[in-house]
Amino acid sequence: MERYICAIVLILAAMVIALRNLSKSYETAEGRLEVLRGIDLDLGAGDSVALTGESGSGKSTLLHLVAGLDRPDSGEIVIGGRDISKLDDRGRAGYRRTEVGLVFQQFNLVPSLDVAANIAFHAKLAGRHDPAWENELVERLGIGTLLTRYPEQLSSGQQQRVAIGRTLAARPGLVLADEPTGNLDEANGDAVLELMLSLSKGTGSTLLMATHSRRLADWLDRQVHLRSGKIT
Amino acid sequence: MSVRSIAFALAVMTMASLSGSQAASEGFAGLGSAAEGFSVPQPGLLFRFPADHGPHPDFRIEWWYLTANLEAPDGTRYGAQWTLFRSALAPREASGWSSPQLWMGHAAVTTSGDHFVAERISRGGVGQAGVVAEPFSAWIDDWQMKGLAAPGSDQLADLNVTAAAKDFGYELRLSATGPLVPHGDNGYSVKSAKGQASYYYSQPFYAVTGSLALPTGNVAVTGKAWLDREWSSQPLAEDQTGWDWFSLHLDTGEKLMGFRLRDAGEGFTSATWITAEGRPEPLPAGALQIVPVRTAKVAGRRIPVAWNVRIPSRGFDVTTTPLNDQAWMSTSTPYWEGPISFGGNVGGRGYLEMTGY
Amino acid sequence: MTTWTVATALLSHWRRRPLQFGALLSGLALATALWSGVQAINAEARASYTRAAVVLDQNGLANLVSSNGSSVPQSAFVRLRRAGWNVSPVVEGDYRFGTTRLRVIGIEPLTMPAEAQTIDLGNAGDLLSFISPPGTLVVSAGTAEKIRGQTDLALRVSDRMLDGAAFVDIGLAQRLLRRDGELSRIVVAENQRSGLEPLEKLVPTLSVREPNAETDVEHLTESFHLNLTAFGLLAFAVGLFIVYSTIGLAFEQRRPTFRTLRCLGVSLRVLAVLLLAELVLFALAAGAVGVAIGYLVASLLLPGVAATLEGLYGASVPGTLSLRPEWWVSGFAIAVAGTLVSSAQSLLRLTRVPLLAAAQPQTWGRSWQAGRRFQVLAAAALLALSGALLLWAEGLEAGFGVLGCLLLGASLLLPTVLSGFLTVMQRTSSRALVTWFWADARQQLPGLSLALMALLLALAANVGVGTMVSSFRLTFVGWLDQRLAAELYVAARNEGEADRLRTWLATKVESVLPISSVDAEIRGQPMQIFGVVDDPTYRKHWPLIVGLPDVWDRVASGQGVLVNEQFWRRDRLRIGDQLDLASDWKSTVVGVYSDYGNPKGQVIAGINALTSRYPQVSRLRYGLRIQPDQVADLRSRLSDEFGLPPDNVVDQAALKEQSRRIFDRTFLVTGALNIFTLGVAALAMFSSLLTLSEMRLPQLAPVWAMGITRRDLALLELLRTLVLWLVTFIAALPLGLALAWVLLAVVNVEAFGWRLPMHIFPYEWVRLGLVVLAAAVVSVFIPLRRLAGLAPSDLLKVFANER
Structure with missing residues (x-):
């Protein structure tokens, strides 16, 4: 456990992302399914980009590749100057731990930890535990009364707020969000998204968010549209 | 059920002499023919008393066989039987459990409506059963035939006979009013045309007083009794299947002992006419003729219970009637044994025994 | 839709989860196996006692x-x-x-x-x-x-x-x-x-x-069979834990199927009947396998049991087994009953839960945690009852009652103790991953606690029985040294030879100790009265428990007698009590000696006092005191001079060896049952872990996403299992010792009439610990391999798909 916690990155820098000719396919029962077919994409430091497209257009897969959760069949994912697709399992785990913040549609939280521990969890893993910053996040997210609760005792909206807190508490250079408000009603979703955007702007993180909603995509700096695994 | 089977074995060996049953001819050591080291009766021997009242262990089988025709003061008729069989596995005697002598007792009381039976089996050598010639005593367990006569006098002249079982018992006092009677040739009694024989004598002259213990209560009785003594080693011929045996007290004071051994043909009959004074007059083979006149269903089989008994040479012709058709001895080897009365040209009472049916 | 189609739909669940199916059947089969095995042994033994009583003693x-x-x-x-x-x-x-x-x-x-x-x-x-x-x-x-x-x-x-x-x-x-x-x-x-x-x-x-309505042997061996039955029941209970958890999960996982079927118009009654039929079918199948294994187990154990009964009680039991309906029917019955009991909760929930309630396999077992307060109360009540029984109740059944309440109470307490321990560990750790490690262990507790309770029972039984047997052995061996003080034991073949032997020996050995005894009935019990000469051997070596200071003088003078411990305890004799030894012989109890391995009472009197009452007593056997180096020489001279066969001259070493062999054989069965029970507990753990591993993905996926490799996660899983096993093992030690104490000080006294000192054998714990470690590793192996072999896409599905 030592090695995770001791990997301290002192200087936070927003990430520059360059994706080159990225392809990914899966074996399915119906045969080979080409999910991404030669994606090229550049994100500047501090950019916030919305990834839009129909269901099955490859948004999630692209996000997973950038997060280092999975490896591409071919192409490069250069982030902060190195190609993470060349990293092994351990290297990619270290990259996720220290440089990436993830917000998914659901199951973002560690069910065995209460809200306070969840918020501190990633920050501690990344070696950037900062109680003052976490307190500020808790206050701005309005989850101060939930700190001793467990994830299963929270509503979906509350869970997503905690997930955002958990992500931003670690001050990641890159925040990746996959339909973060997909399970929420519109009002609640808008509020959560607004918070996420303003907080990630505050930390200077680069943000890549997958959404199928044009309306939400408009809130971000830029939009990239995917169709059948290609950027259009 | 080993008791049953040993009793059966014992009974078969003993009753083989009476019945020549199937088991015997199939071979309890070929009992019917060979004697296997046992002594064999020879003609010309004279009985020596009291020694011959006692057991003869070198002979295979022997019995002390008492039948009594009794009557209560109210005239109700009864029959009583007390029998002790001896059967030897080997022709010797030894003390303790190694004795090869086996003993079996049968006791019965017959009324017109009931027939009570009991059986006892015992090993010899330890004192549980046995016979002593003088002072005379024959016993098995608590059943006893005890001589009361003074030493030196006829040991069978006065007897006290007791038997007891769960549902009946009796105590009889016997006094002989006549002498002992040898059958056949001075006690050598031939049993077949092939020469099988036994030693055989009787005391047919007992006057009886005593009491019967029955489920309905005790009954004082008086009457007449007949004791048979017989021993042998090879008493039956192979083809003999059973016998019908009569002991008759004639109203004239005379007695008749007669039997027929059945075989595939006419059978072999033998009889002794006994005068009122006790003189035996052995009759030649074939002199006695018996013919069934009525059969009854007894214990699942047909048995001739009434007989016409004739001795043409003596002008004797009677028909017997049983006191109880169902006088069935349901012992290890079952047989019919019961009191009878008879009428014809002379009346009287007696006992009938039938085996092998 | 025909019933058959519905049944096919329900059964398809098991086809997709062969491991779960295997766990269910093997758990049930193993539980039935041990139960029916033990029953088979008991039935065989009882039959032979009855036979012995009827055949040999004309009992009745x-x-x-x-x-x-x-x-x-x-x-x-x-x-x-x-x-x-x-x-x-x-x-x-x-x-x-x-x-x-x-x-x-x-x-x-x-x-x-x-x-x-x-x-x-x-x-x-x-x-x-x-x-x-x-x-x-x-x-x-x-x-x-x-x-x-x-x-x-x-x-x-x-x-x-x-x-x-x-x-x-x-x-x-x-x-x-x-x-x-x-x-x-x-x-x-x-x-x-x-x-x-x-x-x-x-x-x-x-x-x-x-x-006697009950034969002597039956009475004497009652404790032994009660012991076996208790073991069988324990093993069965442990096996039921497996069945319970497997069935519970299977019901929860099939909830969507149930829902669909209900929507398609299958009535609740048909569904319940089909599920019930399915369970009974499984129970019968597993029962058949169980009875077969039970037969095998019993055939393997029976020679040992026969030897035990022969050695301990002199009861003759054949070494071969017959297929008696009383045990194989009971095997099937308990398999079905056990299945129904362990599925009752699930079946009940099926009828209670609304049609469209969502499936929640991940929270299965959570409701159980809510009942923990009740468990603690029940545990406290059971432990109190155990204490009360210990203080105030009497008899063998009470002794086993103490044991049962103690074990059940302690195992009910285990989840709370474990949860407390994990909470403390979580609180005292500051590093994120360490905190998570403990927190996650605690979260798994509801799903594992039944298996852990089973494990606790099996381990405690192991420690307890092991301690009892080892203590007994240590005491027994020491006691043999005292009791068999003479160097050589010789038996004459008749009285004449005995006379010549005595004369001949007088000049050749230090002392000749006659061993004379008569069978007597004292206080309505058949026992032996031994006569002893006044000899320093007895004064120095005889294992007295209590006695007057001049006890041997009194015995020698005929004023007093010694009684053995079992007679002393059974009849609550006190020093100074009068005993009627025969119609014309009264004497006073002046001392008590330990007499292990003897089921009956015994009295020792002065030889003169004995022979004056029993002049005909046999005087054939003698113990001889000589220098140990002369034993071999005297032995051969005895055989030369008297032509005594080897069996009539036995030296101390051979006798001790024989006694020890009987002793060791006696407890072989106990050891074997111990191992079996532990095996079932390991299987329970395995099936629970397997069950949990199916629900682990949502718990592990976020941690993985935040940068912990699958390999490290698997290692942590292993570590977590080992910690749980270890803590349970540590908890089992004091419980096992308590169990051993009850066995030694309560059950043994009731069953055999002797009390034994308790010894501690830490080395045996280490050995058991290693066995446990191995079992833990085995139990976690398959679930772990599954985890380590997960593809990222499997983990990613957690975040995206509606499950």
Whole structure:
């Protein structure tokens, strides 16, 4: 456990992302399914980009590749100057731990930890535990009364707020969000998204968010549209 | 059920002499023919008393066989039987459990409506059963035939006979009013045309007083009794299947002992006419003729219970009637044994025994 | 939709989850196996006791025995017969055929009451050869095998006969046993005619021993069988934990199927009946396998059990098993009953939960946690009850009650203790991953606690029984050293030889200790009275528990006697109590000695006091004190001078060795059952972990996403399992020791009549710990491999798909 916690990155820098000719396919029962077919994409430091497209257009897969959760069949994912697709399992785990913040549609939280521990969890893993910053996040997210609760005792909206807190508490250079408000009603979703955007702007993180909603995509700096695994 | 089977074995060996049953001819050591080291009766021997009242262990089988025709003061008729069989596995005697002598007792009381039976089996050598010639005593367990006569006098002249079982018992006092009677040739009694024989004598002259213990209560009785003594080693011929045996007290004071051994043909009959004074007059083979006149269903089989008994040479012709058709001895080897009365040209009472049916 | 289609839909669940199916069936089968195995052993043993009682002792009939322990004269039998009593003589004793010692029972078949004639002596011809010279031995097939060629007597095999015993004719028995004209007892038939003279008048020196409803052996071995049954039940309970958790999960996982079926118009009743039928079908299938394995287990264990019963109680049990309906039917019954009990909750929930409630496999077991307060209360009540029983109740059942309450209470407490421990560990850790490690362990607790409770039971039983056996062994070996003080033991073959032996030995050994004993009935119990000479050997070595300071002087002078511990405890004797040893012999208890391995009471008196009351007592056996280096020499001289066979001269070392061997064999079975139980507990753990591993993905995926590799996650899983096992193991130690204490100080006293000091054997714990470690690794292996082999896409599905 030592090695995770001791990997301290002192200087936070927003990430520059360059994706080159990225392809990914899966074996399915119906045969080979080409999910991404030669994606090229550049994100500047501090950019916030919305990834839009129909269901099955490859948004999630692209996000997973950038997060280092999975490896591409071919192409490069250069982030902060190195190609993470060349990293092994351990290297990619270290990259996720220290440089990436993830917000998914659901199951973002560690069910065995209460809200306070969840918020501190990633920050501690990344070696950037900062109680003052976490307190500020808790206050701005309005989850101060939930700190001793467990994830299963929270509503979906509350869970997503905690997930955002958990992500931003670690001050990641890159925040990746996959339909973060997909399970929420519109009002609640808008509020959560607004918070996420303003907080990630505050930390200077680069943000890549997958959404199928044009309306939400408009809130971000830029939009990239995917169709059948290609950027259009 | 080993008791049953040993009793059966014992009974078969003993009753083989009476019945020549199937088991015997199939071979309890070929009992019917060979004697296997046992002594064999020879003609010309004279009985020596009291020694011959006692057991003869070198002979295979022997019995002390008492039948009594009794009557209560109210005239109700009864029959009583007390029998002790001896059967030897080997022709010797030894003390303790190694004795090869086996003993079996049968006791019965017959009324017109009931027939009570009991059986006892015992090993010899330890004192549980046995016979002593003088002072005379024959016993098995608590059943006893005890001589009361003074030493030196006829040991069978006065007897006290007791038997007891769960549902009946009796105590009889016997006094002989006549002498002992040898059958056949001075006690050598031939049993077949092939020469099988036994030693055989009787005391047919007992006057009886005593009491019967029955489920309905005790009954004082008086009457007449007949004791048979017989021993042998090879008493039956192979083809003999059973016998019908009569002991008759004639109203004239005379007695008749007669039997027929059945075989595939006419059978072999033998009889002794006994005068009122006790003189035996052995009759030649074939002199006695018996013919069934009525059969009854007894214990699942047909048995001739009434007989016409004739001795043409003596002008004797009677028909017997049983006191109880169902006088069935349901012992290890079952047989019919019961009191009878008879009428014809002379009346009287007696006992009938039938085996092998 | 036909019922069959519905059934197919329900059953398809198991086809997709073969491991779960396997866990269910094997858990049930194993549980049934141990239960029916133990039942099979018990049934076999009980049958043989009954057989022994009926066959050998004419149990159920009264017997006339000598009032003063001497033999019964044969004349008494004849007197009774001639008085009209329906009685039969028996003479019995031990006789050696070659190297095989047999219990020879001489009977008289003609008078033996029909109700006591259980051995078929065959047809009339066989019967005549039974009673005629040379004679026939009626023996079991096993015994016949042993003594064939060792005797000229004819052998007749009866399948109703017991090993180690022979029926012979009474005359032959008297000859073999040299007891001409003597009887051991007289059997009195139930069927007697009325008006008989009373027995006390006919045979005043004999007394009537009334038939026992329960045989001596049955009474003595009761504790042993209770012990086995307890083990069987424990194993079964442990097995049920598996069944319970598997069925619970399967129901939860099939909830969507149930929902769909209900929506398609299948009534709740049809669904419930089908599920019930499915369970009963599984139970019967597993029951069949279980009974088969049980038969195997029992056949493997039975020789050991037979040896144990023989060694401990002298009870003869055959080493081969027969298929008795009383145990295989009970095996099926308990399999079905167990399945229904463990599925009752799930079935009930099926009928209660609304049609469209969402499936929640990940929170399955959570409701159980809510009941933890109740568990703690129940545990406290059980522990209190255990204490109360210990203080105030009496008897073997109470002893086992103490054990049961203690074990159940402690295991109910385990989840709370574990949860407390994990909470403390979580609180005291600051690093994120460490905190998560403990927190996650705690979260898994509801799903694992049943298996952990099973494990606790199995481990505690292991530690407890192990400690008991080892303590017993240590004490026993020390006691043997004291008890077998003489260097050489010699037995003469007859009194004349004994006289010559005494004279010859007088000048050659330091002292000659006669070993004389008579059988007597004291305070209504059959026991032996030994006579001892006044010798320093006894003063120095005899293992006294309590005694007056001048105890040996009093024994030597005939003023007092010693009693063994079991007699002392059973009858609550005190020093100074008066004992009626025979009709004309009273004496005072002056001391108590330990006497392990003897089920019966025993009294030691001065030799003079004994021989004056029993002049006919046999004086054939002696203990000899000599220098140890002279043993071999004296041995060979004894054999040269007297021609004594080797069996008649036994040295101390051989005797001790034999005793130890019997002891070790005695507890072989216990050890084997221990291992089996542990095996079932390991399987319970395995199936629970397997169950949990299916629900682990949502718990592990976020941690993985935040940068912990799958390999590290798997390692942590392993570590977590090991920690849980370890904590349970540590918790099992004090519980096991408490168990051992109850066994030694309560159950043993009730069962055997002796109390043993407790010793601690940490080395055995280490060994057990290693076994446990191995089992833990095995149990976690498959679930772990599954986890380590997960593809990222499997983990990613957690975040995206509606599950």
